[in-house]
Amino acid sequence: FKPKKHIPEGTHQYDLMKHAAATLGSGNLRAAVMLPEGEDLNEWVAVNTVDFFNQINMLYGTITEMCTEESCPVMSAGPKYEYHWADGQTVKKPIKCSAPKYIDYLMTWVQDQLDDEALFPSKIGVPFPKNFPSNAKTILKRLFRVYAHIYHQHFSEVVQLGEEAHLNTSFKHFIFFVQEFQLIERKELAPLQELIDKLAAKDR
Amino acid sequence: LSSEMELQRCESKVRNLSPQAFKFYMEQHIENVIKSCEERENRRMQLEKEMKKIGLSDKDQSQMRKMLSQKESNFIRLKRAKMDKQLFRKIKTIG
Ligand SMILES: [Zn+2]
Numbered sequence: 229f230k231p232k233k234h235i236p237e238g239t240h241q242y243d244l245m246k247h248a249a250a251t252l253g254s255g256n257l258r259a260a261v262m263l264p265e266g267e268d269l270n271e272w273v274a275v276n277t278v279d280f281f282n283q284i285n286m287l288y289g290t291i292t293e294m295c296t297e298e299s300c301p302v303m304s305a306g307p308k309y310e311y312h313w314a315d316g317q318t319v320k321k322p323i324k325c326s327a328p329k330y331i332d333y334l335m336t337w338v339q340d341q342l343d344d345e346a347l348f349p350s351k352i353g354v355p356f357p358k359n360f361p362s363n364a365k366t367i368l369k370r371l372f373r374v375y376a377h378i379y380h381q382h383f384s385e386v387v388q389l390g391e392e393a394h395l396n397t398s399f400k401h402f403i404f405f406v407q408e409f410q411l412i413e414r415k416e417l418a419p420l421q422e423l424i425d426k427l428a429a430k431d432r
Numbered sequence: 433l434s435s436e437m438e439l440q441r442c443e444s445k446v447r448n449l450s451p452q453a454f455k456f457y458m459e460q461h462i463e464n465v466i467k468s469c470e471e472r473e474n475r476r477m478q479l480e481k482e483m484k485k486i487g488l489s490d491k492d493q494s495q496m497r498k499m500l501s502q503k504e505s506n507f508i509r510l511k512r513a514k515m516d517k518q519l520f521r522k523i524k525t526i527g
Pocket of ligand 1: 279294295296299300328377381382
């Protein structure tokens with residue numbers, strides 16, 4: 229792997245790109261995210277959403293001690309992107325808070341959605357609600373921010389823990405999935421666009 | 433699970449996890465994702481092959497396809513419900 233010339237060595241961007249090459253030796257992830265023949269799209273989105281939530285929850289669990297009020301007083305993804313928490317239901321006015329607080333709110337909110345039988349029916353034969361697609365999109369959009377925060381603020385720690393290939397693989401799976409079904413708007417993905425292009429190009 | 437950990441569980445959705453546990457999970461998981469995709473496709477092909485062999489009518493064929501799809505769909509629904517509840521228990525014992 230050769231880094232692009234215009235990215236100076238030693239910068240954060242360079243690090244990200246160098247390590248973006250590392251993924252787990254896996255088969256065809258593009259094919260694996262596609263809707264299986266005869267499957268209901270909502271069902272497919274639901275099972276994958278739970279899966280991504282679990283992966284991100286575990287991933288963040290490995291760095292929680294390094295993501296503190298002191299290290300991350302605001303929830304950000306690089307210098308250009310800052311997130312304020314609002315769930316649109318109980319918290320309508322966005323709150324500016326630390327990353328660990330924000331991520332705690334976010335994961336708790338997602339877990340509540342996943343546990344809600346009316347949104348994510350778990351019994352055979354119970355249909356998904358009409359608002360399921362828009363709800364799933366909101367969940368995935370928010371989960372993306374945890375990846376964005378980890379890549380921008382904690383990537384060196386991830387490398388130290390030797391889990392960059394695992395993070396990249398998890399993120400690649402996530403991105404392939406949201407691309408396949410156009411679940412997150414392009415502007416939301418901007419904080420990691422370069423990395424996304426890189427991961428996608430590698431697989432072509 | 434210790435009572436201290438149980439308490440932590442109630443307070444926050446985010447729990448401490450060893451990198452080894454996460455890595456182990458991801459390695460197994462991504463293999464399973466690829467494998468279940470292939471296996472599902474194989475089951476579909478197998479059904480097509482067998483229906484052709486016994487010369488099933490078009491109507492019966494489409495009914496058989498529907499039955500298999502429904503079975504697969506039910507399977508991922510149950511998997512989702514299970515994934516949600518047992519995952520962290522399992523991971524704790526691995527890590
Ligand atoms: Zn942080």
